Amino acid sequence: MSDAIISIKNLGKKYTLSHKHGGNYVALRDVITEKIKGIGQGILRPSAKRHQSKSEEEFWALKDVSLDIKKGEVLGIIGRNGAGKSTLLKILSRITEPTTGRIHIKGRVASLLEVGTGFHPELTGRENIFLNGSILGMGRSEIKKKFDEIVEFAEIEKFLDTPVKRYSSGMYVRLAFAVAAHLDSDILLIDEVLAVGDVAFQKKCLGKVRDVGKDGRTVLYVSHNLRSVRNLCSRSIYLKIGKISHNGLTSTVVNEYERDNLLDNGISNITIRENEEIKHTSFCIKKIEIMNVEGDNTNLFKYNDIMVMDVTLMGEPDTSHYSFEYRIYGTVGTAERIKSLITVAASGPFHNIYFHKKVKKIRIKLGPLTLSSGDYSISTSIMTGNVRQDTWEDCCSFNITDCQAYVKNNEVSLAGCILQHSFSIL
Numbered sequence: 001m002s003d004a005i006i007s008i009k010n011l012g013k014k015y016t017l018s019h020k021h022g023g024n025y026v027a028l029r030d031v032i033t034e035k036i037k038g039i040g041q042g043i044l045r046p047s048a049k050r051h052q053s054k055s056e057e058e059f060w061a062l063k064d065v066s067l068d069i070k071k072g073e074v075l076g077i078i079g080r081n082g083a084g085k086s087t088l089l090k091i092l093s094r095i096t097e098p099t100t101g102r103i104h105i106k107g108r109v110a111s112l113l114e115v116g117t118g119f120h121p122e123l124t125g126r127e128n129i130f131l132n133g134s135i136l137g138m139g140r141s142e143i144k145k146k147f148d149e150i151v152e153f154a155e156i157e158k159f160l161d162t163p164v165k166r167y168s169s170g171m172y173v174r175l176a177f178a179v180a181a182h183l184d185s186d187i188l189l190i191d192e193v194l195a196v197g198d199v200a201f202q203k204k205c206l207g208k209v210r211d212v213g214k215d216g217r218t219v220l221y222v223s224h225n226l227r228s229v230r231n232l233c234s235r236s237i238y239l240k241i242g243k244i245s246h247n248g249l250t251s252t253v254v255n256e257y258e259r260d261n262l263l264d265n266g267i268s269n270i271t272i273r274e275n276e277e278i279k280h281t282s283f284c285i286k287k288i289e290i291m292n293v294e295g296d297n298t299n300l301f302k303y304n305d306i307m308v309m310d311v312t313l314m315g316e317p318d319t320s321h322y323s324f325e326y327r328i329y330g331t332v333g334t335a336e337r338i339k340s341l342i343t344v345a346a347s348g349p350f351h352n353i354y355f356h357k358k359v360k361k362i363r364i365k366l367g368p369l370t371l372s373s374g375d376y377s378i379s380t381s382i383m384t385g386n387v388r389q390d391t392w393e394d395c396c397s398f399n400i401t402d403c404q405a406y407v408k409n410n411e412v413s414l415a416g417c418i419l420q421h422s423f424s425i426l
Contacts, residue, residue: 062243074221079239121164122163206232226257283390308366309363377396
C-alpha cells in the first residue's frame with residue numbers, strides 16, 4: 001500500500017543448528033589413560049572414538065512473512081516463545097539480516113529490544129543519551145531539546161553522571177525507554193522490556209506508548225501481556241511457528257491466540273509454566289502449574305469448581321517481608337480485574353502471614369469458581385514493598401464452562417470480585 005511506513009514482503013530468516021555427538025572436551029586424565037593404554041602399540045593420542053561428529057539442521061525463525069504497516073499505527077505482535085516475534089524486530093532494527101525477502105522502511109527507527117541495548121556500559125547516563133541520539137541520526141541540538149524531558153521521565157537525575165554499568169536493571173529500562181520514546185524517531189520498536197521495573201513506571205511507559213501513537217508515530221509492540229496489547233493496539237498479528245497465523249483487529253487476533261492456548265484436546269498446553277532461564281536475582285518464580293482437585297493438569301473448569309495452583313519459588317529473598325501476588329483477568333468481553341492477593345508480609349490487606357526464607361512451594365486453592373462462562377488469565381508476582389522482583393504476566397489461562405448462573409453479589413460480581421481462596425506451604 002502506498003501509505004505504508006513499513007512494507008515487508010516474503011520475509012524469511014534461517015538459522016543453521018549444529019548438533020554435536022560426543023564431547024570435544026578431553027580431560028588430562030583421559031589423555032594419560034589413553035597414553036598408558038597405547039604403550040607398546042604406538043598410540044600417541046586419545047582414542048579416535050572421542051572425536052566428535054555433528055549434524056546440521058535448518059531452522060526457519062521466520063518464513064514467508066508479508067506485512068504492511070501504516071504511519072501512526074500501533075501494531076501488536078503476539079505469539080508463543082520461539083514464534084519469531086523478537087527475530088522480526090531485530091531484522092527491522094537491522095541487528096540481523098534476513099535470509100529471504102525484502103523490507104522497505106520510511107523514516108528513523110528507535111528500538112527497545114533488550115535491557116540496555118545500544119548503551120555503552122562505560123559511559124554515563126548523560127553520555128548514552130547523546131550516543132543513542134547520534135545512532136538515530138540526530139544532531140546534538142535536537143538531542144538537547146529533548147534532554148530535560150528524557151531525564152525527568154527516566155527519574156535518574158541523581159545518577160545521570162554515573163556509568164550505566166552500575167545501574168540496576170530497573171534504571172536501565174527507565175533510561176532506555178525514555179531515550180527511545182522521546183527522541184524524534186518515526187518508528188518505535190518495543191519487545192517485552194516493560195515487565196521489568198515497578199508498577200508505577202510500567203503504567204507510565206504504557207501511557208507514553210499510547211501518546212506516541214497519538215502523535216502519529218508508528219509503534220510495533222511485542223508483549224505476552226495480552227491486556228496491554230488489547231488496550232494499546234488497534235491491530236495485531238499472531239505469529240505461529242514463524243508465520244503470520246492471524247492479522248486483523250486486536251480483539252479478534254487475541255481471541256484466536258487464547259483459543260489456541262486454551263483448548264488442546266481438552267488439556268491446556270499452558271497449565272504448566274516453568275522458567276528455563278537462569279534468573280539473575282536472589283529470589284524468583286521457578287514454576288507454576290494449575291490443576292483440578294484430583295491433581296490433573298487442566299484449564300477447563302465448570303462453574304463452582306475448585307482450582308489448585310502450585311507455585312515453586314527459587315532462591316531466597318533478602319528480606320523476610322515479601323509477598324506473592326496473583327491476579328486474574330477476564331478476557332472475553334470484560335476487562336475487569338478480579339482482585340486476589342496473597343501476602344506474606346508482616347501485615348497486609350488480605351492476610352497477615354509470615355513466610356520463612358526456606359519456603360520453596362506454595363499451594364493455592366481458589367474457589368468455588370463462581371464466574372461466568374468465558375476465558376480467564378492468571379498473572380503472578382513476587383513483591384518486596386511496592387517493587388515487583390519477578391512478574392509472570394498471563395502465565396496460565398483457564399476456561400469456565402457450564403455456568404448455570406451469573407451471580408451478582410459482593411463476592412462474585414465480575415466488577416472487582418474477591419474469590420474465596422486458601423493456601424498452604426508444601
